[in-house]
Amino acid sequence: MTAIMTGHESTATFSRRNLLQAGGALIVSIGAPLTFEGAYADDNPMVAATKPPLTPEQLSSYLAVNADGTISIFFGKMDMGQGLAIAIRQMVAEELDVPFKATRIFIGDTATSVNQGGASGSTGVQEGGHQMRMAAAEARRVLVEMAADRLGVAADQATVTDGVVHVASDATRKVGYAELIGGRFFNVHLNWNGKYGNPLYAPGKAQPKDPKDHKIVGQPIPREDIAPKVFAEADFVADVKVPGMVHGRMIRPPVAGAVPVNVDDSSIKHIPTAKVVWDKGFLGVVADKEWHAIKAMRELKVEWSQASPPFPDQAALYDHIRQAPVRKREENKPVGNVDDAFKSAARVIAAEYEWPFQSHARMGPGCALVEIKDGKVTCWTGTQKAHFVQTGLAATLGVPQDSVRVIWTSGPGSYGRSDADDAAMDAAVLAKAVGKPVRVQYMRDQGTAWDPKAPASIHRARAAIDASGNVIAYDYLSKGFSRIDVDTNGSQPKDTLAGQALGVDLKSGDGFGLPGDSYGFANKRTAWETIAPLLDRASPLRTSHMRDPVGPQIHFASESFMDEVAAALNLDPVDFRLRYVRDPRDIAVIKAAAEKANWQSRPSPRKDQAGDKVSGRGIAYAQRGPTRVAVIAEVDVDRSTGAIWARKFTVAHDCGQIINPDGLHHSVENNVVQATSRTLWEEVKFDRNNVTSVDWLTYPILDVTGAPEEIDVVLIDHPEIAPAGAGEASTRPVAAAIANAVFDATGVRIRRAPFSPDHVKGALS
Amino acid sequence: MTQKFSLNVNGRTATVEADGDMPLLYALRDDLGLNNPHFGCGLAQCGACTVHLDGKPVRSCVTPLAEVGGRQVVTLAGLGTPDKPHPLQAAYVQEEVPQCAYCINGWIMTAAAFLRDRKKPTDAEIRTALSGLKCRCGTHMAILRAVKRAAAMMG
Numbered sequence: 042m043t044a045i046m047t048g049h050e051s052t053a054t055f056s057r058r059n060l061l062q063a064g065g066a067l068i069v070s071i072g073a074p075l076t077f078e079g080a081y082a083d084d085n086p087m088v089a090a091t092k093p094p095l096t097p098e099q100l101s102s103y104l105a106v107n108a109d110g111t112i113s114i115f116f117g118k119m120d121m122g123q124g125l126a127i128a129i130r131q132m133v134a135e136e137l138d139v140p141f142k143a144t145r146i147f148i149g150d151t152a153t154s155v156n157q158g159g160a161s162g163s164t165g166v167q168e169g170g171h172q173m174r175m176a177a178a179e180a181r182r183v184l185v186e187m188a189a190d191r192l193g194v195a196a197d198q199a200t201v202t203d204g205v206v207h208v209a210s211d212a213t214r215k216v217g218y219a220e221l222i223g224g225r226f227f228n229v230h231l232n233w234n235g236k237y238g239n240p241l242y243a244p245g246k247a248q249p250k251d252p253k254d255h256k257i258v259g260q261p262i263p264r265e266d267i268a269p270k271v272f273a274e275a276d277f278v279a280d281v282k283v284p285g286m287v288h289g290r291m292i293r294p295p296v297a298g299a300v301p302v303n304v305d306d307s308s309i310k311h312i313p314t315a316k317v318v319w320d321k322g323f324l325g326v327v328a329d330k331e332w333h334a335i336k337a338m339r340e341l342k343v344e345w346s347q348a349s350p351p352f353p354d355q356a357a358l359y360d361h362i363r364q365a366p367v368r369k370r371e372e373n374k375p376v377g378n379v380d381d382a383f384k385s386a387a388r389v390i391a392a393e394y395e396w397p398f399q400s401h402a403r404m405g406p407g408c409a410l411v412e413i414k415d416g417k418v419t420c421w422t423g424t425q426k427a428h429f430v431q432t433g434l435a436a437t438l439g440v441p442q443d444s445v446r447v448i449w450t451s452g453p454g455s456y457g458r459s460d461a462d463d464a465a466m467d468a469a470v471l472a473k474a475v476g477k478p479v480r481v482q483y484m485r486d487q488g489t490a491w492d493p494k495a496p497a498s499i500h501r502a503r504a505a506i507d508a509s510g511n512v513i514a515y516d517y518l519s520k521g522f523s524r525i526d527v528d529t530n531g532s533q534p535k536d537t538l539a540g541q542a543l544g545v546d547l548k549s550g551d552g553f554g555l556p557g558d559s560y561g562f563a564n565k566r567t568a569w570e571t572i573a574p575l576l577d578r579a580s581p582l583r584t585s586h587m588r589d590p591v592g593p594q595i596h597f598a599s600e601s602f603m604d605e606v607a608a609a610l611n612l613d614p615v616d617f618r619l620r621y622v623r624d625p626r627d628i629a630v631i632k633a634a635a636e637k638a639n640w641q642s643r644p645s646p647r648k649d650q651a652g653d654k655v656s657g658r659g660i661a662y663a664q665r666g667p668t669r670v671a672v673i674a675e676v677d678v679d680r681s682t683g684a685i686w687a688r689k690f691t692v693a694h695d696c697g698q699i700i701n702p703d704g705l706h707h708s709v710e711n712n713v714v715q716a717t718s719r720t721l722w723e724e725v726k727f728d729r730n731n732v733t734s735v736d737w738l739t740y741p742i743l744d745v746t747g748a749p750e751e752i753d754v755v756l757i758d759h760p761e762i763a764p765a766g767a768g769e770a771s772t773r774p775v776a777a778a779i780a781n782a783v784f785d786a787t788g789v790r791i792r793r794a795p796f797s798p799d800h801v802k803g804a805l806s
Numbered sequence: 807m808t809q810k811f812s813l814n815v816n817g818r819t820a821t822v823e824a825d826g827d828m829p830l831l832y833a834l835r836d837d838l839g840l841n842n843p844h845f846g847c848g849l850a851q852c853g854a855c856t857v858h859l860d861g862k863p864v865r866s867c868v869t870p871l872a873e874v875g876g877r878q879v880v881t882l883a884g885l886g887t888p889d890k891p892h893p894l895q896a897a898y899v900q901e902e903v904p905q906c907a908y909c910i911n912g913w914i915m916t917a918a919a920f921l922r923d924r925k926k927p928t929d930a931e932i933r934t935a936l937s938g939l940k941c942r943c944g945t946h947m948a949i950l951r952a953v954k955r956a957a958a959m960m961g
Binding site: 121122123263264266267268270271272273274275276277279280313330331332402403404405451452453454455482484485703707710711712713714715716717718736737738742743744745746748749752 | 882
């Protein structure tokens with residue numbers, strides 16, 4: 042036994058008593074009142090009556106056995122509606138040998154969980170689940186050891202059935218988890234790697250189960266958060282209310298970059314309780330009633346500074362990207378000598394692709410509630426990264442981090458670094474200014490025009506072909522705005538609208554990405570280059586992470602280009618890929634998709650169609666981390682209107698071990714539909730002064746009338762391979778699969794997204 | 807100007823003191839504590855705020871309180887309960903439709919009125935009836951499955 046008796050919980054952390062008094066439903070249930078009748082347990086160094094500090098090296102930071110034997114799980118990532126909560130419960134229940142129903146999970150509350158990175162990079166299962174699995178395995182090991190001691194047998198003579206440890210050869214000699222530790226806390230030290238966020242890893246001594254023995258992992262257990270929402274019993278972040286709360290609204294400038302120079306308070310004097318909060322570029326209003334806050338926002342007279350128009354004409358966007366100075370460049374590990382290979386080429390194929398800015402455009406614009414009371418700050422937010430928002434709020438308010446509690450509450454969709462983090466900071470600044478809890482709700486135009494954007498980019502690809510028609514070299518470059526112009530979380534004021542409006546020093550980060558594939562060309566160079574943002578602060582075109590960050594644009598180009606090369610060589614697109622792709626699992630997903638879709642080998646385009654209504658099929662594939670996906674699209678194109686209907690998708694998906702096939706299936710399906718929307722419809726519009734996509738008319742998304750007829754999903758399960766991310770991977774091949782199908786149907790290559798009817802009609806004529 | 811309005815919501819009468827131009831949405835959410843209709847756009851473009859007014863789906867975000875009068879308001883909470891679910895609610899749970907679920911008022915309330923009036927609809931009729939509603943998470947396929955499942959339950 043290596044466990045060490047630790048001291049009492051730090052006064053800086055929220056005590057259990059505080060949590061129980063926190064009111065409402067947000068209560069951590071550690072079980073019934075602490076029971077001390079088990080004097081044995083009090084002497085056990087693996088058990089504590091008082092909760093050890095909430096730190097990554099404590100087993101109690103992840104798990105607790107309640108007095109009734111049920112398990113509470115404390116998770117530092119978020120479930121954005123993809124069933125992660127169920128998957129984690131399955132993984133924990135599996136390792137602990139308790140029934141799935143005996144588990145409960147508490148998510149994304151900084152008072153009860155450590156920073157496991159929040160929702161980030163599809164690592165919910167891959168990193169977060171891995172840690173919870175290791176913690177649960179260690180908990181089982183410790184409990185078995187305690188039980189064996191009590192039963193007078195060696196630990197390897199004991200086994201566990203449904204949370205009861207018993208002698209393997211005599212099931213009547215037994216003791217339950219509840220009796221061993223129920224209502225008290227683990228006091229077991231884990232081997233933490235010293236990292237926070239996604240890479241946080243703190244295993245114990247136990248090894249997790251052999252996947253062959255899994256009974257709960259792999260089952261299609263349904264989500265439990267759906268019924269409460271369908272019956273209107275669950276609160277979203279926009280629904281949380283606290284006593285004394287007032288309503289806040291923000292006011293954004295008509296010309297991006299302008300700041301208020303004069304604010305006429307008297308213009309809203311007639312609106313009951315309305316009040317202005319103005320500090321440098323930060324301008325908001327509060328009122329007791331929500332409708333009055335909205336009226337005050339609309340009626341407040343503001344004189345703005347004369348800002349020079351910050352943006353180019355939208356028609357010149359891609360030229361701007363081509364010509365802008367490169368701020369940072371990165372390349373893959375070079376393969377062969379690309380430049381020499383191109384010199385020896387018999388033929389060179391080249392193409393360039395363009396992808397627009399896109400908006401998260403969540404169903405509800407950003408919303409957050411901040412209460413500052415008795416030196417404590419509490420924030421309810423739909424952020425993907427509650428622990429980082431905790432740091433950001435502390436910095437914004439100038440208070441110690443341990444006085445801030447952030448409670449993640451379900452938001453209106455979440456696909457990355459959205460306006461949720463901005464709303465939290467705005468609410469905090471308003472709450473501090475007016476001395477009351479403030480709920481900020483952005484309006485639709487603010488949610489669409491002023492959220493962080495997915496970066497616009499151009500992509501250049503070329504291939505060198507030898508005299509025999511072999512690809513001897515591949516050269517690929519993405520150039521665009523950074524994926525981290527503002528960072529992917531709100532931990533620093535510089536990365537939030539409030540911080541930028543209040544004048545903190547800026548530092549725009551640089552990042553983009555490379556294609557994920559295993560094409561084994563003898564000479565291969567892939568690279569990216571980033572350029573500066575169009576406006577350095579408080580910009581509605583600041584760029585950050587949006588679902589599968591930069592994946593859709595990179596693979597739209599790279600996988601369209603592979604199709605262009607296949608067509609130029611008169612090869613079937615699947616055969617072409619199978620000729621060059623090297624990774625066996627990549628080959629397997631391509632073959633699985635082709636087989637399921639009944640793919641017939643022939644080059645594109647089809648040559649057997651006449652008239653306006655034509656159809657075609659296209660394939661694209663990609664890796665995303667350890668996950669790989671192949672997508673086949675079948676589309677109908679109306680040449681007379683330019684309208685595309687992505688009628689059917691066949692998706693083959695391999696993310697290693699499948700934890701929950703039901704959740705995975707839904708996640709893949711939703712990824713494909715959202716990616717279809719981004720491919721066919723989504724483009725942030727702007728003029729010289731500001732973003733002009735302000736609602737659903739000016740930022741259209743895929744309508745249900747345009748939804749596919751069918752999405753056929755083939756899930757490839759590899760129980761022996763560690764489970765990898767599935768929250769985003771199936772997004773990335775969709776645009777190219779559709780573009781390749783449009784080429785197959787029409788013989789015309791679409792190289793600019795979105796493929797809206799106007800664009801397509803133009804390209805076809 | 808603040809006035810008193812008497813509303814009939816989910817079979818109960820409630821009084822709200824508010825400006826007559828205030829949309830019904832804020833009365834339901836802020837004054838009556840019925841959180842289920844959501845603010846999505848305030849422009850009648852997405853449907854997240856949909857309620858029934860005398861059985862017809864309306865966007866409560868653009869319905870002024872002064873125009874509601876004595877008409878019967880029904881929200882998602884008034885459509886059914888876990889014990890007595892509306893077929894669409896049952897189908898939504900069975901098909902595990904939502905990702906984030908913020909949009910569901912629009913789809914369920916609109917589809918409930920549609921399926922009441924149109925038995926055994928075709929796929930094309932369902933899509934047309936629900937056109938214009940937004941789901942940002944891309945759950946379109948599951949929505950269509952659930953509506954078809956509910957249509958079958960409703961005969």
